[in-house]
Amino acid sequence: MSGRILLVDDDDAVRVVVAQALRRSGHDVRTAASLAELERELVSHPPDVLVTDVVLPDGDGIERAQEVLATRPGMPVIVLSARNTLTTAVRANEAGAYDYLPKPFDLDTLTRTVAAALARAGSSAPVEPRGEDLPLIGRSAAMQEVYRVIARVVSNDLTVLVSGESGTGKELVARAVHDLGARRAAPFVPINMAAIPRDLIEAELFGHERGAFTGAGQRNAGRFEQAAGGTLFLDEIGDMPIEAQTRLLRVLQSGEFTTVGGARTIRADVRIVAATNRDLQGAVASGQFREDLYYRLAVVPILLPALRERRDDVAELARHFLQKASDEGLPRKTLDAGAVAALEAHDWPGNVRELENLMRRLAALSRDDHIGAAEVQGMIGRAAAVEPVGDVGIEAAVRAMIDRLARNDPAALDDGSLYDRVIGEVEKPLIEAMLARHGGNQLRAARAIGLNRNTLRKRLDVLGIDPVGRGAD
Template structure:
């Protein structure tokens, strides 16, 4: 049994009742209120061992109250919950010193698990000291309220004010550089440079010079001293995109920087101290490259201190309407005419596979904004533009083993990043199986234009089994462009 007094604040009576009953069942005493003023009165009176509070309350914002709570009672942990599920909410909660941030609708088991840990005095994995308060920025660097993005936000919020190396993985177009910039722009290095370099875009023979700089005469054409990316990023963040394309020699030099905190320029002899946070990213299977001898295993573990996997757009389709509207606003800011988009058009967008992910969606929306003569983009315009795009079958697809490995690494990596070394809950097999089954069945139905008999034949399963899977996985029937 867990013991302690919980101060519960939420303006929703039903939520207060559900949480009060659940917390009481595990042995806690609960005092519940629907206002921040009452909550503050209890805090001032020395009551409670833990606060569980909603953010937006009728008489104020609970996050604005957190600094006062920390000053008055620095040892009183606060778990905040919010339906305003944006990256800024997670960042504000971390900066204000919240013990944990949980998006609504919440998982009751997760709430109870965090309550137990907080009362036991265990800090969440990766918790950093809160940063100094700053002006609230309502411009969102990353858009999405889906459960998949909530996991990303919570991990990001914990990493903002640390110098831990981060490995961002995900398919092309999922926004890896955007996340890397957010980690920098909202972290303690935000006043120093953010420098991005794409390993795949630099000739292999020039990568070492590009990263570490060079001395005059160190190679043909080196007529003067060259400043490398490490020197440019001193005190800030260096984002190494497509790290899997880094040559082996450069990997060895990078490993030395991470191990010893210093490097030498090409042709130089004097060691240079490095104060740079490394954020790396890749769409490749680095473990596969290690097995092939193309990537150093010791470097992988130095870079992969905290893995952060970005979900593909097909796993966060509920974010598509918000993304589409945001891209229309962005297009207007770039000088294109103001456009609206109909709900039916958004429905069409939400039924697509999006092999190019968020980048593909953004390009399509901007193209529609530029080419459409009407003020409102309707479903027919979207369908015509989608029909004109290249078939996704022409684009290179990851091997099944790589995709399955990414799914397993995602679920395990996400759990350990959030919960430390505790064993993950049962059900990994079913979660990974769903990760494979859902896109497989959805894309097959799309390819057969919703013909379930044909799709069952292609998949090699019974039609009744297919119908059952469609219901279980809640797969929409898409009657789009025929691919088979």
């Protein structure tokens, strides 16, 4: 273990989720809910780092931390507090705390702070937690509520229904429920119900026997079998055909299933997490979704907020995605205050997914190391011309562009230029996206698009695209 951590907090949910996160980072974590429990743990299991709340049922955490530091000066203390005032921060500093984190705080920030504290204290092998282990980022009140619900479900197998707009990170929530729970050593198996042909959904979910239907040359295990002991993530559950809903309901009720064409009963040893961007209650009312299945799935509902409803998180998310792009080989970039303001002012119809894509494009295509407001606004404007909102698709984006021309330049619909206009609108962001994906390497981008390198270079000149480096070519 990289370090012994004593976590003191009287909030059960906070203790569960923080302790799980620290354990996933390789630490030996003990918890206490009061100063009395803290005293017992200090004697029986002396920690390398003390993480403590301020307001505890039987006293003040900062005062006790100061006393602890008087006898153990080499032990870092990290103070947490929901009383996010200047006075609290000053008191923590005067007490000698290593750091002070106001609630609500981001779990990744806390794990990094603990790792840094251990490193300073000379821990034998401090482990820097990987960002992908804690993919949910945000300090906003809306995200803190999501964290609290996750904390309450990781210790049980209750079915979870995650709802929210496209691009809000529903699969990340599902993975967090799995990764922090008792089934984390077993598989996490996702299946997108909207991507499976109607006549193949049952075979995909439950598997099939050889000869069960034309083309079934051998037995195949379905997703329920593949996820045995772990978590089955049913993405876009609202797009599941009604006939398949009936069979899924039977499995959830009985805990058993048979393969297509099979007779042997198989136990469904999985945790179910479902997700949707649709209004399932509305679908129930219209007869498109079974009411009894809805209530089987929505045992624990989690509503993910749209990014426009958590603007306080935009800057932190943007910097995280720029760092992620840098880790993957794209140029390292930073945002100035104007760029952050421009990002926070945008409504983000594509939510976190749209923000991540924008940061990747900026990392690859921005000329300067420091990104400003004008560049952010320009990139958002170019993307908006063709980028569909959520999952509505390219057809809707083209229709929106035509409607825009009809309002702003109606003559363009009759002057014979419409084909070139539409293709031009699509071509530039397509080339920019492929350059971004391949780190500015024109040869690889050309191959991905289906052009030869010389043709791509000509199109870069015609379209006014400034390529980022020559890569390997």
